[in-house]
Amino acid sequence: MRYRQLLAGTLLAAVFAVPACKPKNASTAVSGDAAMKAYVPPGKYDEYYNFLSGGFSGQMSVYGLPSGRLFRVIPVFSVDPEKGWGYSEETKPMLNTSHGFVPWDDLHHTELSQTNGEIDGRWIFGNANNTPRVARIDLKTFRTVEIIELPNSAGNHSSPFITENTEYVVAGTRFSVPVGDKTDVAIDSYKKNFKGTISFIRVGKEGEMDIAFQLLLPGVNFDLSHAGKGPSHGWFFFSCYNTEQANTLLEVNASQRDKDFILAVNWKKAEEYLKAGKGVKQQVRYAHNTWDETTHTGKTEIRKEVTVLDPAILKEICYFIPCPKSPHGCDVDPTGEYIVGSGKLAALIPVFSYTKLQKAIADKAYEGEFEGIPVVKYEAALHGEVKKPGLGPLHTEFDGKGNAYTSFFVSSEIVKWNIKDLKVLDRASTFYSIGHLCIPGGDSKKPSPKYVIGYNKITKDRYLPTGPELAQSAQIYDISGDKMQLILDFPTIGEPHYAQAAPTELISKNSTKIFKIEENKHPYVSMGEKETKVTREGNKVHVWMSSIRSHFSPDNIEGVKQGDEVYFHVTNLEQDWDVPHGFAIKGANNAELLIMPGETQTLKWVPDRTGIFPMYCTDFCSALHQEMQGYVRVSPAGSNVPLTFSTGKLPKADTTRKK
């Protein structure tokens, strides 16, 4: 132990002495032809879609590579008044949880669905780190279509990574917490009462998510994960730290041991136990929210049961592999043979071998147990170590040509190294303090290794100052040659953690252009202006409204009374790409609607005073967009103004209108 610490210290000192680790500034890092490599002429498409987690924004953003152009921010876990997400009556259920409506979260990782270990362009998943959830976004519509909450979880960090045919998406707790009936316990009873759980969420043919089982594990912090692939398909690997099981000042107390663990999970074995009825059904409460594309409406179902497997009792599901030190990234190479653990406090990168791990398990080459789970001997599972790679290794992506690219937070660099011989081949500075990195397809069987993109936490002197808060950034490096070459950087929304990228044609060809009005099954759809009307049920007023360039129908409404709840159900009758209409009304306490062609969305409005209230289209739609407006008259409660509505009806005296 002492010797190891001494060795680690020496290595740290040695790495500090390497001058390449210290980034200078951008001007020295960019060479002449960089602009050409990142330039995408106006009107041309980018080569790749890049899906970035938004971190504390709770959203996912879509950029083009190599241009770095921002195309869309997809609202996922946080409300987005711009798009009415979480404000329209239809989208509100999508943010329901067992805690009620939660308007914000922290989205850390994005994961594209795969078939046979290759990106298939169907969906992308995102995790909610704060109130544990997993979201699925449909890449035809670029919309969040499903969110599932995770019971027995806190801080869903090692998520939403998937198996090679998207059989499962996983979710591991960062915070261990007490689970079961007795959760009101002393915090310092952590070792006794706190548990980590890992959820395996089954993904159906249409993408629908369902928690198949949860593994009940020792109270540690599960951090990141990746599935085995090819020969190691059937296994999943999770990094974990705080094996000290500290409940306070983790900065110090969770950094005591010189090794924590990678947890290897044989999920096929877990499936066998599940099938054999070895799971324990536990009563819990969690929300499952789904979006229906034909009714354009979300719904919440509260589920009440989850099946738990205990690997301390059910043997051969779980094994711990010692990994120095507080491992963060846990990445599996394209062949499925090598598992790279990145100890963020270690001065080396251990690379484990799936074949050796299997042999170690067969030989029972264990150094002991940790809370009932065998701990495999470090050397028995180790392929080798990358020596002196840099400081603070975090994450690794692969180029499919035998090389790995690892990000180093402390020394602000990306280091390229060879997986077989563990030799460092190249290093490039980042500006500054890189977290995750991404090669298109870089965690799949088939990477598309033209670029590596680094996602930086700090930008300091990189961009124009904007007060105390500065943008985070992404940096694109051309990796088509032997050496990495920085070609562009761009600021990002929120804080990017993990990101994934896919070739343009895999996704662009499936993109939805309109929703067919004939298929609109919304209960309040107006199939044409003929069906538009205003109806009253007690104090609820329903406005069946249509929009088309460039008017609403109806656009004059009278007979609404103070105390009424008014629901504007706006159907966009357009059937052309890129023609949304907006809807806003003065004094609304929520937001606007943005209604896509063929879609119906509902804004609830409770007028707080009498008078005339204007409403208008917020999304510029035609030369007469500014004319797309109307009025609602609100009379006192008990008034006898009849409920009337009209479009294009002029006062009787006014006969000036010509055809």
Added chain:
Amino acid sequence: MKKIIYSLPLLIVMSACGGTDNGNGGTGTEPTSNAATGTESTATAQDPASKKGIGKFTDVKIAPTMDAAMSDAGIKIYDVKCASCHKLTDERLVGPGWKGVTERRTPEWVMNFSTNVDEMLTKDPEAQALLEICLVRMPNQNLSDDDARHIYEFMRKNDGVK
């Protein structure tokens, strides 16, 4: 480069239309017939493309009597996708009223316009002339070929064809 291959009559037609280069799409498809009709109608400055418009419909066979089944299908589409902007009288709302449209336009022009809106508004002089009056580009309502035919039959019914 392309201009070199235009035949002489075509050039005459184009200058008769005011010398815009908007006729490329139409002239490329049917050079012979365009040239022939174009020369005949120079007196009224009628672009050949405008008789039939630009699009896939070049020869639509219309029976002398109205087809009720087609017309019924047409009115259903009209209610959802057209009625917001087109009245059945001759009154203009957002777009022109439909009364008399089958007398003013060929079936090909109507069906090309309703299925190939963007190209028609960019290249067809008659469609462009309408845009100058209405100022709102007709939306592409994503009509199928059959939809367009059914709507045309409904227009005929609206114009009194029995």
